[in-house]
Amino acid sequence: MCLGIPGRIIKIDDVDKKLATVDVSGVRRQVNVACIVDNSNPIETCVGEWVLIHVGFAMSRIDEAEAAETLKILHELGEAQAEMEAMQASGLR
Numbered sequence: 001m002c003l004g005i006p007g008r009i010i011k012i013d014d015v016d017k018k019l020a021t022v023d024v025s026g027v028r029r030q031v032n033v034a035c036i037v038d039n040s041n042p043i044e045t046c047v048g049e050w051v052l053i054h055v056g057f058a059m060s061r062i063d064e065a066e067a068a069e070t071l072k073i074l075h076e077l078g079e080a081q082a083e084m085e086a087m088q089a090s091g092l093r
Contacts, residue, residue: 006066007053008048
């Protein structure tokens with residue numbers, strides 16, 4: 001299963017290498033944006049865009065509502081995982 005994490009592109013770091021900085025819930029990372037740029041969507045149009053990130057690559061552009069919903073679901077999954085781990089640690093079956 002592939003998991004894409006939503007992030008917002010905040011700046012272009014290297015036009016030639018197609019590198020940009022994204023903000024993912026307050027954490028900033030550099031990603032490759034080659035998959036989301038072309039002649040009709042040049043790299044300069046990326047700043048401010050929401051994207052799905054997987055293994056260091058921006059795989060697709062998404063809208064802000066989709067990003068918010070995805071982040072909400074990921075947060076809920078994290079809470080569910082923490083709850084399951086707590087139940088396992090308690091020794092209850």
